[in-house]
Amino acid sequence: MTDKPSLDILLCAPRGFCAGVDRAIQIVDLALKKYGAPVYVRHEIVHNKFVVDGLRAKGAIFVEELEEIPEGTDAPVIFSAHGVAKSVPAEAKHRNMFFLDATCPLVTKVHVEAQRHAEEGHDIVLIGHRGHPEVIGTMGQLPPGKITLIETVADAEAFTPRDPDNLALVTQTTLSVDDTSAMVMVLKSRFPNIAVPAKEDICYATTNRQEAVKAVAPRVDAMIVVGAPNSSNSMRLVEVGERAGCRVSVLVQRAGDIDWDQFGDISSLGITAGASAPESLVEEVIGAFAERFNVNVEIAVTAEENIAFNIPRVLRQLEEASGH
Known part of the structure; x- marks a missing residue:
């Protein structure tokens, strides 16, 4: 079919992985390289099924609680990017576990x-x-x-x-x-005397991704957020798109989830991705639209991000050797 309708895609920038997510995934990857499989991870390292499945295929075992990890293992245990209660590292120490903390700084x-x-x-x-x-x-x-x-x-x-x-x-x-x-x-x-942080604790990446959606959503017929339903920052992006006046603002985990009935008569589309969604899934979604439309992709840049966080010292030599 040659007479495909044309579609202008506005790609939000920044979008996708933030520095904290990038660091957390790297920690699991480097631990697998250094110590071999299995590596235990308490809770999904980041809220994205595609990322978690990829790490599982390499030998990461995901658990919700430390009690699911066999006694006496010397395999590393990694805490997810979301952070843990003080009782968790205390229990890990009590059980003589070797643990790495991937909590976002x-x-x-x-x-x-x-x-x-x-x-x-x-x-x-x-x-x-x-x-x-x-x-x-x-x-x-x-x-x-x-x-x-x-x-x-x-x-x-x-x-x-x-x-x-x-x-x-x-x-x-x-x-x-x-x-x-x-x-x-x-x-x-x-409570006029309440002590508030100089700037709310909402992280730079969450703020930047929401600002990008606010700029793009009023200019397009529909908005897609690539992300996971249990990802807080992804769900907030869907809401921001709706509030910014976009009549269709939806979350998809990947191209196979797209409900094409919602995108029948559009001529412009905004696309972004939550902070734990890999860019390959964004490309997959653009590819799916390119099969049905003549797409013209424009990048809408609202901020530049160049933040990176150090990984734990015990893994750092390995990271340097691999040229990161």
Whole structure:
């Protein structure tokens, strides 16, 4: 069929892997090279099935809890990019496990902030999503009851602290910038003395990807976010696309998930990817559209990213040898 309709694709930049995800995947890869299979990983290293399946094929074994790992193993155990409660490394030490921590440094920064505020005697308010591994990890830095979770503006309005003058705020790193600002405004107006971070804890990559979608979504008929349904930052991108006025804003894990009925009469399409989605899946989606449309791809750059995080020292020589 030669008379394919034409389609302008606006590709958001930045999109896809952030420095924390890149580092976490590298840690698993290098551990497999250095120590051989198996390498145990507690929780999905990042929230992307394609990435997890790829590492599993190389010999990574994913578990949800350390108790699933056999006693007496000398295989390395890696903690995921989302961070863990203090009880997890304590249990690993108790069991004499050799563990590597792939927690994103920007999540670690939030953990350190929470501990510092607690030492200064503040009660802590955490804005985040209940049950998300990052939130479980942050709440697990302190004894039960020291951190109160706020998920919505209504929660912020209803929150009754023990001491209204002695509060400090931290946030999950992968939230919607706009939603979080609304909750922070409520908390600040109700508790003027609340200690807030100089800039919310939402990480640079989450912010940049949301800003890119805000710039592109009003210019296109439909928006695709390549990512996973359990990826907080990917789901936020879908919401940002909807709010920015794009009538179709959907999440797909890969090209096979595309519901073509939603894209029948479009002439322009925005594409982005969550921070844990590999670029190969973005290319796969563009390829699927190229089979049905004459595509013209334009890159919409809203920010430049050149951040990289160090990997643990024990793996660094291997990384240098492989020319990273």
